[in-house]
Amino acid sequence: MIVTSPAADAVTGHAAKMYADDLAADGFVFAYTQAMALNPEAHAAFEALIRSLVPSIGVRVFELATLGAARGIRSSHCLLAHGRKTLRAGLMDEERLARLGRDYHDAELDAADLAVMTYAERLSTDAASMTDADSQALRDVGFTDRQIVDITLAAAARNFFSRTLLALAMPVESVPGIDGDLAEALLSPVRNG
Template sequence: MTILKMTPEAEASGLTAEIYEADRRSLGYVPSHTQAMSLNPEAYLAWESLTRAISSSLGLRRYELVTLAAAQAIGSSHCRLAHGKKTLTIIDEEQLRAIARDFHDAGLPEAEVAMMDYAVKLSADAAAMTDTDAQQLRDVGFSDREIADITMAAAARNFFSRALLALAVDTDVPEGISDELHDALLAPLVRVDAPRTGGAAGA
């Protein structure tokens, strides 16, 4: 439990009240992570602007898959659950459970597996990355802008997830997450010695 004294909903004003209201409209409640990070509401809004710019360029599906991979590598229950719920709007639960358990064996296209491997490596040991890692993304068809977007999506998730972990913010379980999906999203990362690509046959 965080030691931060967060602003109660009834006492929120100004930008903080606007941030809370946006979450109530979209989620039906104000998550703990919103309350913690909106202690600096200007920074929180800048963060939201950044992620919108990245996701609109990269595409929602790719953005969410990169986010899920990065959050799993970091060990962020907050972001795995929150973005698992968001991903349900674009991927059915059966496949999402498979992705959550091991995205290498979830029938994803080769390019999506490659970008998720890249997000995992960035989140686990960015200092060990070289041009070879970016070249692997280029080799499966990503443009230079897409490679930059994938990198920024994973790096942005590191910022937010690690801040929540460092502050010991409570983890919220969104409504609409089944027990099976909950368990899959919180499963440990399946690590491989070398990136496996190939996805589904014919993908």
């Protein structure tokens, strides 16, 4: 890790909560949490942004936008972490999540889910070429203007977070509950990209 993170006994406030949340959930503090603890105000602002999006688009759409963006960025951290969040939220089973990881076009997603993944991946790989047609594809499957903005913000927020971790060369740690074939499937965009 290229930055020196604060020790567990040195963090207070939001940073202490970040560490405590990781410890309670997984028994250790992820390297990316330690890096973000260097600027806990930015992390808190990021979390507030995410909380402002979910009421409009729901957890499923948020996670699909996040996974689509992480796929485009080839972010191992976020593919694994949000793969686990998708499982824990009961949004899909392991078999479908593995299929989504390998090729979301082959994961039996409905038209709306597929449109979200496609949009978020495109935003993450070629946002400069996006046109009204990209937003229209979301509108055509039933999303409102507010939801289109929030899907865009969800994918853009993933770009912010993922690219920060990539630029800081954060090590990719195993995510409890995501291993073996499922981890391989989720990481296939990274390995094959």
